[in-house]
Amino acid sequence: xxxxxxxxxxxxxxxxxxxxxxxxxxxxxxxxxxxxxxxxxxxxxxxxxxxxxxxxxxxxxxxxxxxxxxxxxxxxxxxxxxxxxxxxxxxxxxxxxxxxxxxxxxxxxxxxxxxxxxxxxxxxxxxxxxxxxxxxxxxxxxxxxxxxxxxxxxxxxxxxxxxxxxxxxxxxxxxxxxxxxxxxxxxxxxxxxxxxxxxxxxxxxxxxxxxxxxxxxxxxxxxxxxxxxxxxxxxxxxxxxxxxxxxxxxxxxxxxxxxxxxxxxxxxxxxxxxxxxxxxxxxxxxxxxxxxxxxxxxxxxxxxxxxxxxxxxxxxxxxxxxxxxxxxxxxxxxxxxxxxxxxxxxxxxxxxxxxxxxxxxxxxxxxxxxxxxxxxxxxxxxxxxxxxxxxxxxxxxxxxxxxxxxxxxxxxxxxxxxxxxxxxxxxxxxxxxxxxxxxxxxxxxxxxxxxxxxxxxxxxxxxxxxxxxx
Amino acid sequence: xxxxxxxxxxxxxxxxxxxxxxxxxxxxxxxxxxxxxxxxxxxxxxxxxxxxxxxxxxxxxxxxxxxxxxxxxxxxxxxxxxxxxxxxxxxxxxxxxxxxxxxxxxxxxxxxxxxxxxxxxxxxxxxxxxxxxxxxxxxxxxxxxxxxxxxxxxxxxxxxxxxxxxxxxxxxxxxxxxxxxxxxxxxxxxxxxxxxxxxxxxxxxxxxxxxxxxxxxxxxxxxxxxxxxxxxxxxxxxxxxxxxxxxxxxxxxxxxxxxxxxxxxxxxxxx
Ligand SMILES: Cc1cc2nc3c(=O)[nH]c(=O)nc-3n(C[C@H](O)[C@H](O)[C@H](O)COP(=O)(O)OP(=O)(O)OC[C@H]3O[C@@H](n4cnc5c(N)ncnc54)[C@H](O)[C@@H]3O)c2cc1C
Ligand SMILES: NC(=O)c1ccc[n+]([C@@H]2O[C@H](COP(=O)([O-])OP(=O)(O)OC[C@H]3O[C@@H](n4cnc5c(N)ncnc54)[C@H](OP(=O)(O)O)[C@@H]3O)[C@@H](O)[C@H]2O)c1
Numbered sequence: 001x002x003x004x005x006x007x008x009x010x011x012x013x014x015x016x017x018x019x020x021x022x023x024x025x026x027x028x029x030x031x032x033x034x035x036x037x038x039x040x041x042x043x044x045x046x047x048x049x050x051x052x053x054x055x056x057x058x059x060x061x062x063x064x065x066x067x068x069x070x071x072x073x074x075x076x077x078x079x080x081x082x083x084x085x086x087x088x089x090x091x092x093x094x095x096x097x098x099x100x101x102x103x104x105x106x107x108x109x110x111x112x113x114x115x116x117x118x119x120x121x122x123x124x125x126x127x128x129x130x131x132x133x134x135x136x137x138x139x140x141x142x143x144x145x146x147x148x149x150x151x152x153x154x155x156x157x158x159x160x161x162x163x164x165x166x167x168x169x170x171x172x173x174x175x176x177x178x179x180x181x182x183x184x185x186x187x188x189x190x191x192x193x194x195x196x197x198x199x200x201x202x203x204x205x206x207x208x209x210x211x212x213x214x215x216x217x218x219x220x221x222x223x224x225x226x227x228x229x230x231x232x233x234x235x236x237x238x239x240x241x242x243x244x245x246x247x248x249x250x251x252x253x254x255x256x257x258x259x260x261x262x263x264x265x266x267x268x269x270x271x272x273x274x275x276x277x278x279x280x281x282x283x284x285x286x287x288x289x290x291x292x293x294x295x296x297x298x299x300x301x302x303x304x305x306x307x308x309x310x311x312x313x314x315x316x317x318x319x320x321x322x323x324x325x326x327x328x329x330x331x332x333x334x335x336x337x338x339x340x341x342x343x344x345x346x347x348x349x350x351x352x353x354x355x356x357x358x359x360x361x362x363x364x365x366x367x368x369x370x371x372x373x374x375x376x377x378x379x380x381x382x383x384x385x386x387x388x389x390x391x392x393x394x395x396x397x398x399x400x401x402x403x404x405x406x407x408x409x410x411x412x413x414x415x416x417x418x419x420x421x422x423x424x425x426x427x428x429x430x431x432x433x434x435x436x437x438x439x440x441x442x443x444x445x446x447x448x449x450x451x452x453x454x455x456x457x458x459x460x461x462x463x464x465x466x467x468x469x470x
Numbered sequence: 471x472x473x474x475x476x477x478x479x480x481x482x483x484x485x486x487x488x489x490x491x492x493x494x495x496x497x498x499x500x501x502x503x504x505x506x507x508x509x510x511x512x513x514x515x516x517x518x519x520x521x522x523x524x525x526x527x528x529x530x531x532x533x534x535x536x537x538x539x540x541x542x543x544x545x546x547x548x549x550x551x552x553x554x555x556x557x558x559x560x561x562x563x564x565x566x567x568x569x570x571x572x573x574x575x576x577x578x579x580x581x582x583x584x585x586x587x588x589x590x591x592x593x594x595x596x597x598x599x600x601x602x603x604x605x606x607x608x609x610x611x612x613x614x615x616x617x618x619x620x621x622x623x624x625x626x627x628x629x630x631x632x633x634x635x636x637x638x639x640x641x642x643x644x645x646x647x648x649x650x651x652x653x654x655x656x657x658x659x660x661x662x663x664x665x666x667x668x669x670x671x672x673x674x675x676x677x678x679x680x681x682x683x684x685x686x687x688x689x690x691x692x693x694x695x696x697x698x699x700x701x702x703x704x705x706x707x708x709x710x711x712x713x714x715x716x717x718x719x720x721x722x723x724x725x726x727x728x729x730x731x732x733x734x735x736x737x738x739x740x741x
Contacts, residue, residue, distance in 0.1 A: 007669060012474060014474030015474075015476070015709060016626075016669075017624075017625035017626025017627070017669035018625045018626055018668065018669040019625055044623075044624070044625075056474060057471070057474075061625075062471070062577075062624060062625030062626055062669070063577075063623055063624035063625030063626075064625070337711075338710070339474065341474055400474070400475070403706070405475065406475045406477065406501070429473055429474035430473040430474050430475050430477070432502060433479075433504070434547050462471050463471075465471040465577060466471035466472075466473060466479060
C-alpha cells in the first residue's frame, strides 16, 4: 500500500495544504488501512477521495489521511438482462461506459465529465442534464457497502438502513467510505444522441423555451453567454437530446456479395470507446490566467454565431454530447496557478427574477466567465445533503484575478438564500458556513445520523471543517 | 479552514494588543474569520483589544445599510475572540504556550507575529539593547520554530511576520531596532523557503512609518500610513505566494535607492 504526503486540491486548483495520501489496492488493504489510521484520525481526520473532480476541498483533509479510491476499478457483478451492475467505488464512469455502451447500456445519470468515480458521484449525489426527468444518481443506486468507523453497513434506499443510505448519498464522504455500489442501468439502442440545438436571444426567451419543451427531451442544457448584457442578457444556446433509437440511425448501405443492397441497423460503432479514451492535454500551468476578458468575449461571440440560428436536429456521438471538455486534459490549468471557482446554485421555480438579478450581477461585474450552464432540476432524491431541488440551476466558472470575486459571490449567496435556494457543496470552496443551515434544512438530521455512524468524529475533510458541517 | 480566496477562519496573534494586529483582525472578521486568539503579556490590553475588535462589527449590526462584506442574514452571528498569556522573553515556555493556543483554537489558518519592541537606542545600557534583540529577533525566531512545527502537523497554514523597512538599510539613529529587524527579515526569507514544502506560507511585512502606539512619540516621516493600510496589504496577500509586502508599496523604491547610495552620502542624509 502506497502512502505519501501530498499537496491536494480540487479541480479548481485553488491553493491548499498537505494530506497523507494512502492508496489501498484491495478491499482488504482498505479495511486494514482504516483500522491503522483511525487512531490518528481522532486528531487530524480522514476522508475518501475519488478522481478529485469536485472543485473545492471536499476530497482532502489537511494534516489528516486521505484514502485514494480511484485505483480500484473492479466489476463485481452484472446482470445485463435486467440492467443491474455492481462495481467497486473507485470505478470511473469513463471505464464503466467504455464497457457498457457497446453492450447497449448507459448510466442513468452522468455528470459533465466521465472522469469521476462512482464513489465520488454517490457522495455528491451528482446530477446530469436529465435531472428534470430522471433525478440524481442517488435515485438509481440500489445498494452500497459503507465502511464506517463503527462498522460495515449494506445500505438500501428503503429498508431499515434507509437513513444511512440517504445520509451517505450527497453526504460528501463524511459518513464513511463507500466500498461497492450497485446501480440500475439505462438501456440504449445506439451510441448516438439525437440533439436539437437552438438559440435564445435573451433570458426570457430561454426560460420560456425550456419550460415549454424540456418535457420532450430526456436531456436539456443551455449555455449562456455571461458577457452579454442589457437586452441580450441571457443570450444562449439550448441543446436538448434523447438517445437515438435504432430507427433514428442512418441506414448504412453496403453492397453485399449477392449484389443486393444490404442494410445494417446496428447502432453501435467502435468509435465511441475510442473517443472516450482519446484526449489532448494542457501540459503546463501558465503563470497567469490565459483567459482574459478579450479572449473570452471573442470566444463567446464566435460560439454564439456558430450555433444554428434556427432550431436544428442532428446525431451526435455520446462523448461529444456529454463530455465535450473531457477531450482536453487538464483544461483547468488554463486559469493559471491561482486556480478558479465554480459557482453553482439552484433557486426554486418562480424565482426567475432572482435568477435574472444574479445573471445581471455576473455580467455587469465581468468576472470573465466563459459560459454559464443553466438547467432545470426535477424532483429531489431524498439525500439529506443532496444539492438538487426543483428549480433553476446555474453554474459558472470564475477566475480569481478580480479582487472583488469574494464580495460579489457573497452578494450572490444572499440572493440565493433569500430565494430559499442553495449552492452546490461539491463545487464550493468559499461559502460562508453561516449560510449552510439555511440552505440545507436537513443538516441537523444528517448530523445526528452521521454522529451515530462516527461518534468519535474521525471522518473530516477540509470542506467539513470550513463549513463547520460536523 | 481557510477558503479558496485565502480568507482564514481562525487566527492566532502573538502580540495581540498591537495596533497593526488589531486593524488586521478587524478586516479578517469582516470576511470569514470566526475565531481569534489574541496572545500577549498584559490582560487589560488584550481585553480592550478584544472589545475594540468586536465593536468594530457591532455597529453594522444596527446600521440600516449593512457593510458590504457582512450583510443580510449573517449580521446576527458574532465571532469568538479569546485572549491568552504570552511573553516573547519567556522562550522556554514558547513550546507550551503555542501548543496551548493550537489546542484551544483547533485548526489555525493564520498566525500573525506582531509583537515588537522599539527600544530607546541607548547603547550605554546593554540590557535594553539586548531586550530589543531578544524580542524582535530571538523571540520571533523561537515562536516561528514552534508555530511552523504546529502548522506542519495540521498540514499547513500561513504566517505573517512584522518586519520593518528599518532593517533594509540600518541608520545610525535606529541601529539596534533596525539591525534586529534586518536579522529577523533575513531569517524569514530563508525560513519561508524551508517550510514551503510543508504547505506553509510565510509573508514578511515591511511597513514604513505607521501611526501606532509604538510611534506615538515620534515625528511622522513622509509616506507615513495608518494601521489599516498595513491590514489591507496583509489581507490582500493572504492566499498568494507573495513573500515580501511593502507598506506603502512606494516605499520599496525609496529604500532601493537608499540601499544603493554610497556610505559617504547615506550618512549625511537627515534621516
Ligand atoms: C468538468 C466537470 C463537470 C462536472 N459536471 C457535473 C455535473 O454535471 N453534475 C454534477 O453533479 N457534478 C458535476 N461535476 C462535479 C463532479 O461530478 C463531482 O464533484 C464528483 O463527486 C467528482 O467525483 P470524484 O470521483 O472526482 O470525487 P472527488 O472529487 O475525489 O470526491 C468528491 C466527494 O466524494 C467523496 N468520495 C469519493 N470517493 C468516495 C468513496 N469511495 N466513499 C465515500 N466518499 C467518497 C469525497 O470524500 C468527496 O467528498 C463536474 C466536475 C467537473 C470537473
Ligand atoms: N508602527 C510602525 O511604524 C512600525 C513600522 C514597522 C514595523 N513595525 C512593527 O510592527 C509590529 C507591530 O507594531 P505596532 O506598530 O502595532 O506597535 P504596538 O501597537 O506598540 O504593538 C507592539 C506590541 O508588541 C507587544 N510586545 C512587546 N514586547 C512583548 C513581549 N516581550 N511579549 C509579548 N508582547 C510584547 C506589545 O505588548 P505590551 O503591551 O505587552 O507591551 C504590543 O502589543 C512590531 O513588530 C513593530 O516593530 C511597526
